[in-house]
Amino acid sequence: MQRMRVAGVVLGVTVAAVLFGAEGGAARAQAGGTAAVAGSAQVAVRSGPELQAADAALKAQLGEIAKAHHGKVALYATQLKPGREVTLDADAVVQTASVIKLTILFEAMEQVRAGKAHWDDKIQLEPGDAVSGSGILLFLDAPQTLTLKDVLTLMIVMSDNTATNLAIDRIGLDAVNARTAWMGLKETHLYKKIGKPATGPMPADQAKFGLGKSTPREMARVMERIGRCELAGPGEVAGPLSEKDAAICGEAMKMLRNQFYRDTIPRYLEKLDSTETGSGIASKTGSLNAVRADVAIVAGKTGPIVLSIFTYENADTSWTAENEGEVTIAKLARAIVEAWSPAGIDGKMLAPGLGLGPKSVGTVSPKGGAAASNE
Numbered sequence: 354m355q356r357m358r359v360a361g362v363v364l365g366v367t368v369a370a371v372l373f374g375a376e377g378g379a380a381r382a383q384a385g386g387t388a389a390v391a392g393s394a395q396v397a398v399r400s401g402p403e404l405q406a407a408d409a410a411l412k413a414q415l416g417e418i419a420k421a422h423h424g425k426v427a428l429y430a431t432q433l434k435p436g437r438e439v440t441l442d443a444d445a446v447v448q449t450a451s452v453i454k455l456t457i458l459f460e461a462m463e464q465v466r467a468g469k470a471h472w473d474d475k476i477q478l479e480p481g482d483a484v485s486g487s488g489i490l491l492f493l494d495a496p497q498t499l500t501l502k503d504v505l506t507l508m509i510v511m512s513d514n515t516a517t518n519l520a521i522d523r524i525g526l527d528a529v530n531a532r533t534a535w536m537g538l539k540e541t542h543l544y545k546k547i548g549k550p551a552t553g554p555m556p557a558d559q560a561k562f563g564l565g566k567s568t569p570r571e572m573a574r575v576m577e578r579i580g581r582c583e584l585a586g587p588g589e590v591a592g593p594l595s596e597k598d599a600a601i602c603g604e605a606m607k608m609l610r611n612q613f614y615r616d617t618i619p620r621y622l623e624k625l626d627s628t629e630t631g632s633g634i635a636s637k638t639g640s641l642n643a644v645r646a647d648v649a650i651v652a653g654k655t656g657p658i659v660l661s662i663f664t665y666e667n668a669d670t671s672w673t674a675e676n677e678g679e680v681t682i683a684k685l686a687r688a689i690v691e692a693w694s695p696a697g698i699d700g701k702m703l704a705p706g707l708g709l710g711p712k713s714v715g716t717v718s719p720k721g722g723a724a725a726s727n728e
């Protein structure tokens with residue numbers, strides 16, 4: 354869970370931006386690569402023959418960055434078009450911290466699509482609901498009446514822990530876990546609300562992982578589905594985005610593009626976006642004392658890139674912008690994006706569907722690929 358690292362004027366400006374809707378500034382290919390060792394982990398890059406030379410250099414660069422980090426690194430990245438992939442211990446089961454909030458957002462989107470929930474559903478913040486950590490709601494007087502969209506926006510943009518609990522109450526913890534299971538994500542689980550006692554027996558591994566667990570590959574799949582706007586259920590035929598689905602995904606993308614914490618994946622990449630259409634990076638971060646994580650879609654001019662990067666068991670447990678885990682994530686992200694999209698990023702491309710064609714939808718394999726795909 355993110356700790357609050359802003360106060361005073363900065364906090365006030367941020368809250369105004371969130372509450373009043375200000376826009377923020379901010380594959381798979383044929384197997385062909387070889388493997389290199391980075392510490393105890395293996396880095397593997399797969400690409401078509403014409404890309405192997407460039408990806409060999411990238412592979413070596415990522416290995417050096419990971420080796421220099423004082424802790425562990427796990428990474429999954431894919432450029433959805435034309436189709437490239439790089440991994441570093443991508444199936445390691447890790448603490449998600451607040452990155453697990455992406456699964457809550459995705460289930461909310463599905464419930465809005467199904468008519469089980471609505472963006473304007475009223476949610477009451479009552480005395481005693483506030484929990485510590487990141488966010489703004491713990492500073493507000495209760496009771497307060499919010500909407501579901503308000504709560505989700507605060508959960509994503511500011512990683513608000515109180516808003517997260519309100520969202521779980523409305524959407525349902527079991528519904529979130531049923532959705533990830535339906536997607537075929539074997540290692541992704543949301544355990545409980547934040548800072549509140551469990552309402553039932555906890556799985557044996559909850560003490561190890563805290564709020565949630567997943568893998569870089571599986572969390573990338575959740576973000577990819579949000580970006581592609583893959584909201585269709587099993588048995589539905591994939592086709593052009595409907596206006597309804599695009600509107601739902603547009604709201605989610607707006608939240609993710611306005612994500613407040615920008616010292617990880619966006620740190621070195623924001624300067625590559627020279628447009629006036631908002632950030633070309635949609636992301637969700639997660640932080641604990643010894644954990645830093647970020648999962649993002651980067652709108653590369655040569656094709657959208659999904660990055661899912663976790664640093665954990667970190668020696669640097671400080672809460673500053675120069676935390677080594679955050680800087681390591683930023684370096685890895687910069688290396689990948691500069692290699693795969695040297696022309697930079699473009700915020701105009703970060704729209705529902707990501708400019709990609711229709712893709713078959715349904716459950717996915719444990720490795721994160723669709724069980725049936727038109728790619």
